[in-house]
Amino acid sequence: MKRRALLAGSAGVVGLVPAAGLAPAAVGAAPAVGAVPPSPAAAKRLAWVHTWTAMPQLTEPGNLPPAPFTGSDAVLVDTTIRQTVRASIGGKNIRIRFSNAFGTTDLPLTSAAVALPAGGGSGVSGIVPGSSRALTFGGQPSVVVPAGAQVVSDPVALTVAARSALSVSVYLAAGQAGVNLTSHPGSRTTSWLVNGDSLTAPDFAGTPVDHWYLLSGVEVAAADAAGVVIIGDSLTDGRGSTTNGNDRWPDQLAARLRDPRLAVLNQAAGGNRVLHDGLGPNVLARLDRDVLGVSGAAWVLVFEGVNDIGTAEATEAGQRQVITALTGAYRQIVQRAHAQDLRVYGATITPFGGNAGYDDPGGLRERARVAVNGVIRGGVFDAYVDFAAAVADPASPARLNPVYDVGDHLHMNPAGYAALAGAVPRSLF
Secondary structure (H helix, E strand, C coil): CCCCCCCHHHEEHHHHCCCCCCCCCHECCCCCCCCCCCHHHHHHCCEEEEEEEECECCCCCHHHHCCCEEECCCCCCCCCEEEEECCCEEEEEEEEEECCCCCCCCCCCEEEECCCCCCCCCCCCCEECCCCCCCEEECCCEEEECCCEEEEEECCEEEECCCCEEEEEEECCEECCCCCEEEEECCCCCCCEEEECCCCCCCCCEEEECCCEEEEEEEEECCCCCEEEEEEHHHHHHHCCCCCCCCCCCHHHHHHCCCEEEEEEEEEEECCCCCCCEEEEEHCCCCCHHHHCCCEEEEEECCHHHHHHCCCCCCCCHHHHHHHHHHHHHHHHHHHHCCCCCCEEEEEECCCCCCCCCCCCHHHHHHHHHHHHHHHHHCCCEECCCCCHEEEEEEEEEEECCCCCCCCCEEEEEHHHHHHHCCCCCHHC
């Protein structure tokens, strides 16, 4: 595996909770940028690496928790949220990140816990008896997350296998004032809400919602591991995939590669754009938070641009402008990532011919897609992945192959996402 010689300094591990097979003496900080490359023995020192991520977003009104969990002046009052996420790589010590990135008031977390989900599945409300571990924050069971901030829990000893599910529960006694709640609406995973403190309950008859609230990351202590961060829109967020099925293309990439040292991290959101805010901040605005700030990141794969093309005016001038702007933005992403010792890959934009919103009668947006793909193939990135070729209709390359089309001629079904995952060469990592 072609890895960076150095991991970012933020990935260093201190204060791990001892677990079976994990000796405290094996723990060491990652070397600083510019240091002499470590010896093979030193390279095996443990470091924090994200195993799961979700791009934080401001919750739209239609995606807020249902009544009674959203009121006129507060959300999640006296509420336990139980959510499952799927780890990419495994470890014996973990940390959980909670985000208040879009809150305008403090977020008081009364208590939180992690556990193994019942049956090992995603989207379940039950947990394995005896597996629950209380989370602490600086040794305390509660924490207040300021507006715009995030918190990282103390390390906790819990063995999590690669490509397995993890259950995270959090109880908010006072809730959060206001209705500016941080979430990831496109979870494609069922979460559970219940009034009262049910943090460690083996199961509960809660209210199901297909969103993640407040969670933004899970880290594991891993040796000689690193992550690829995928920046994307709804095609990466998994629109058209199976709820609780974990068959988005990044999930399928992790399953295909089956590399215990490679974390595949999804930092996508439906409607996201490179150049302008949409559902969430634009890529250039969120790059520091969602890529450069990710523990253990070594590579970035950029699969964005279709929403920029599709929402730009269908005129010659409008599409020329978006081609130029996307080219410049891609170069900015590469420049900023290289400064942090990350390699950057681009993925060609997949076809949208026949889509009611994006395909214009004059074919101007299709010509822009072809032009932008020429830029991606032409060397702006360190390497590229040809997603467009992988899923295009051989008889009509401006359209998706019908066997991959979910029906709107833009998004894909699980078979289409498998084709994307299959197009990523192992040699990139």
